[in-house]
Amino acid sequence: MKESHCDVLIIGAGPAGLMAGNALSRAGVNVRIIDKRPNKVMAGQADGISPRTIEMLQSYGMADRLLEEGVQVHMLAFYNPRRDGKGVERTSRITDVNAPTARWQFEIALHQGAIESIFLEAMTKHGLEVERPYFPTALEISQDEAVLKDPNSYPVKVGSNTVLQADRPEDTEIINAKFVIGGDGAHSWVRKQMDIKMEGERTQHVWGVVDLVPETDFPDVRHRTLIHSDAGSCMIIPREGDEVRLYIQLAEGLEQGAEGRLDRSKVGPEKVMAIAKEAVKPWKLEFPNPITWWTVYVIGQMVASRFSAHERVFIAGDACHTHSPKAGQGMNASLNDTHNLSWKIAHVLRGWADLDILRTYEFERKKFAHDLINFDKKLASMFSEKAMSEDNLNGVVPEEFQNLLKSMGGLTSGISIEYAPSLITDNTYQSFAPGLMIGQRVQPQIIIRVADCRAYEMQDLIVSDTKWKLLFFVGDPKQSKRAAVVKRLGEYMQGPASFLSKFSPKSNREAAFTMLIVSSTPKDDADYTDVHPGLLTHWSKAFTDDVSVDRKSGGHAYETYGVLKAAGAFAAVRPDGYVGYVGSLEGVVDGTVDKYFSRFMKEQP
Structure with missing residues (x-):
């Protein structure tokens, strides 16, 4: 059986994994990154980059392409039901970013595949490429305290299989690593191997997402737009070219499959588009062009009980926190997780810092995850409810919805993220x-x-x-x-x-x-x-x-x-x-x- 050694093994080549791979390879760390997908993401998935994340990418010299290819989102428009019952009307527009000290006073909208390509090309310059398809099969952490406390040891063993060719058997390998980072998504294999539980709840809010180029006379199609209509709630995100993304709330009580999970086969993009057409009336919204990407999901708002095992195996991104996409924080939170973690691992590997510094990763990022979930619960709930009207006096008050987004602008922009006093953060003076x-x-x-x-x-x-x-x-x-x-x-x-x-x-x-x-x-x-x-x-x-x-x-x-x-x-x-x-x-x-x-x-x- 093939056996190898590396300083850091990254499992999962999504945003969290690619950020870690980029940061560590730049630092000269012996790092490998494996992913079970045979190909990189080509379209869809996450698409929002916050002002702080732009600043962070700039610090790596990677913001230029993002700014060139992405759509700048400057304004946020709100639509609510008309009093005469004939569709919706615009009730206000505000700046999309409510963070005065942000260097870039806008968000960027660009599909995840394009953003991941920026990282993949940057990593190649440092000699790192994603190995795929790689399927991890076993993970073992040494229980010897002396080994765990020795930063030069290889206490983690990961068994993995890779398919060489369709007509040939799998190649099996044992990878010995000093550290492992699991950036393998909401259904994280790494998290399950460490028996880490997700704490929180799955809501009953079902949403559909469609990326396409519409034909429309809707005046705010190139702004981020939040619509509360009698037909349902809708969010419009402008995307590259003439494309837009539609987030549509689907009706409650959709048929459930096994184990209470949403039966996706019962919902198609046609249903999403039909609700969107109703939601924007009296304006026209037609769909003569092909669909680029679509999905359906149930909102889950959960945080992992812990983010590491013995400060040797870490989880990041969706593997340790899940929430709705309404605030556009999924990819941003994932990238910032491993931006926080990578330099600390590099310091330990170089012998500059003690292993204790790695405890600050969970301390800092877990608090942020809980803050985000608490905000997301309020936002998702208000967005999923109908607006207040004469027929719905208990509905969402438009001003309250708008004020919530304004008040949390520092969090959603990433600008006001604050790490509490710790081993590496001293506010005495x-x-x-x-x-x-x-x-x-x-x-x-x-x-x-x-x-x-x-x-x-x-x-x-x-x-x-x-x-x-x-x-x-x-x-x-x-x-x-x-x-x-x-x-x-x-x-x-x-x-x-x-x-x-x-x-x-x-x-x-x-x-x-x-x-x-x-x-x-x-x-x-x-x-x-x-x-x-x-x-x-x-x-x-x-x-x-x-x-x-x-x-x-x-x-x-x-x-x-x-x-x-x-x-x-x-x-x-x-x-x-x-x-x-x-x-x-x-x-x-x-x-x-x-x-x-x-x-x-x-x-x-």
Whole structure:
């Protein structure tokens, strides 16, 4: 029997698995990704990308194609029954994204197959391809504590079969892995092997989905539109080209198959389209073109009881949380799960961090999953009910429905996701930079590179390369007091007692950390040589907070982040772009920052 070894085995090549594969292969990890499907997704499935997920993909250098191919969704329209009973009418329009600090003030609509192609092409550049069709058959985790605590051991064995050719027997393989990530969907094989239960409930709300190009005079067909009609509820999502996606609530009491499951054979796309035609009246909605993709589903709102086994086998995406697609969070949550997990695994494999850091994956992402489910329950319930009318006084009040979406804009956009204090998130000294919210992602701001006065977006400097970004807000080093502070910082960081020296491999002091210096000196006067060489590893790492040369942006970073120019501040930004620590510049020198990193990072020999 064939036997092999790898650092990380990813089971499932959906959004969660592909994000993990991309992140880990970029980090140089020995990773494999297997999937039971013989081919990649070609159409349909998930289709919404939130503003925060666009920011995240940008940090990997992968947002350009998404922005080019996808549809920008800027507005959200609401339709409710007319008082005269003759169909529906538009009651309001609002911006689709209610998150003022979002870098991109819109969502992207693009089918899952196209999004997965972006990841597949990116992984190929790093020598990783999906192996298919691969069928896992057995999963075994060592029960030896010494083996489990040794990051260099291979405590997980996965048996798998692959079909070589139709007329040849299967090839069997035993894969030994240090870590396994199960991104294999709502019916996760990995989750079942670990005997992890899903907690929550399946609702009675049945929805049909159809992707096609309609012929219509409906005025909001290119906006995201939510329709409460007497014929049923409907959501319209504009898609690439002239295509749209129709989400249609189907009648209650549809025939159930075995074990109470929905009998899909009793419902076809024709029923979905017929309800959609009624829902948009008095406007016309015809379907002369072929259907691209369709499905029927029952809403389930559940979260796994745990997200890992011994911090060696993890589940992510739909494998650990399921919810309705109404808020467009399925793919976004999946991608952000393994974006959160991958850098932590890379740190452990490189010997930079203890295994304990991996516990923060469940701690952070499980809370987000519960927050999402709680919102989804309210949204799905209100969306599935009919609107209030003279004949239905107990129906949904349109203003309440709209206000719910507005109030949860931070969650659905991903912008306000916040990780609670933990091993890697310390909010003790938040007051030194109130605008750099600990546990949240860094807000976008334009700053100017001192050496050539080129404007940069702060988020573009916080790339997803598994490194911590150390932000030093030093004020104006042209002033003698600030110059003395910069010199002291530089001498400390250069010395053997600094946390940079302690936690960096001796062969490469920049392997785990990138230092970025942000001064407040006017660009006309600033010089990168004002920064002590112990603080400045390269001329390109010195920036200042001033207006760009074209006067269109910049000059507000200190104000936005709440940093006093006379005092300065220090921030440690995690490799996933979330702020882990904020403190004073004095705290860098007196060992306070050292204590923070000592909680989870390993001193390098």
